[in-house]
Amino acid sequence: xxxxxxxxxxxxxxxxxxxxxxxxxxxxxxxxxxxxxxxxxxxxxxxxxxxxxxxxxxxxxxxxxxxxxxxxxxxxxxxxxxxxxxxxxxxxxxxxxxxxxxxxxxxxxxxxxxxxxxxxxxxxxxxxxxxxxxxxxxxxxxxxxxxxxxxxxxxxxxxxxxxxxxxxxxxxxxxxxxxxxxxxxxxxxxxxxxxxxxxxxxxxxxxxxxxxxxxxxxxxxxxxxxxxxxxxxxxx
Ligand code: ADP
Numbered sequence: 001x002x003x004x005x006x007x008x009x010x011x012x013x014x015x016x017x018x019x020x021x022x023x024x025x026x027x028x029x030x031x032x033x034x035x036x037x038x039x040x041x042x043x044x045x046x047x048x049x050x051x052x053x054x055x056x057x058x059x060x061x062x063x064x065x066x067x068x069x070x071x072x073x074x075x076x077x078x079x080x081x082x083x084x085x086x087x088x089x090x091x092x093x094x095x096x097x098x099x100x101x102x103x104x105x106x107x108x109x110x111x112x113x114x115x116x117x118x119x120x121x122x123x124x125x126x127x128x129x130x131x132x133x134x135x136x137x138x139x140x141x142x143x144x145x146x147x148x149x150x151x152x153x154x155x156x157x158x159x160x161x162x163x164x165x166x167x168x169x170x171x172x173x174x175x176x177x178x179x180x181x182x183x184x185x186x187x188x189x190x191x192x193x194x195x196x197x198x199x200x201x202x203x204x205x206x207x208x209x210x211x212x213x214x215x216x217x218x219x220x221x222x223x224x225x226x227x228x229x230x231x232x233x234x235x236x
Pocket of ligand 1: 149181
């Protein structure tokens with residue numbers, strides 16, 4: 001199984017590229033969607049995640065019924081980057097588990113090439129599990145302009161959000177494939193077509209053994225080997 005890692009910086013065009021993969025029939029595991037569901041599940045009153053978050057942020061984030069008051073928690077983490085990082089750290093294991101579960105379901109279905117769309121691929125050390133790693137890159141000015149026009153924010157706010165992330169140039173240096181998204185959407189489509197040839201190359205042996213078919217072949221080979229040995233020993 002080939003697990004393609006797709007990442008980028010805020011407003012670099014990662015979701016746009018993710019949609020191109022979906023439009024071309026690739027199964028995409030979207031970490032943001034999983035994080036949203038995980039957030040709902042994990043913060044249920046009395047659960048392990050709830051206890052961790054209450055221990056870290058205090059009773060003040062609780063509503064009268066003991067549930068986490070999302071608005072209060074949101075206000076804290078969106079105004080304080082260190083608190084946001086703390087919350088991310090607390091919830092990261094649950095999100096990773098959710099992602100792993102989605103990958104497993106696609107493996108069961110027999111998908112050979114899947115895309116992991118993870119904004120924090122490097123920060124969460126998930127790049128270890130993906131190959132190739134695709135980084136969607138834009139220059140700082142384009143990133144700022146696109147973020148401001150997409151989210152209708154001020155330049156200052158947009159710049160603060162960009163600065164709170166790992167530098168996009170650093171992500172680019174860690175990529176196997178860089179998609180330069182400074183041009184038009186047509187240019188992006190062209191770049192995407194070029195990388196499609198690369199990512200749809202035949203599976204390597206390692207990827208084959210990690211696929212469902214490869215595992216079935218391996219299990220059958222091992223069993224027939226054991227049976228063969230038993231027969232041989234019985235004859236001796
Ligand atoms: P990300 O998922 O990385 O945050 P998006 O895919 O949402 O970024 O792209 C950010 C914004 O830039 C969106 O409004 C998107 O429509 C726009 N955009 C993306 N690529 C291009 C492009 N090549 N030309 C013009 N606008 C683009």
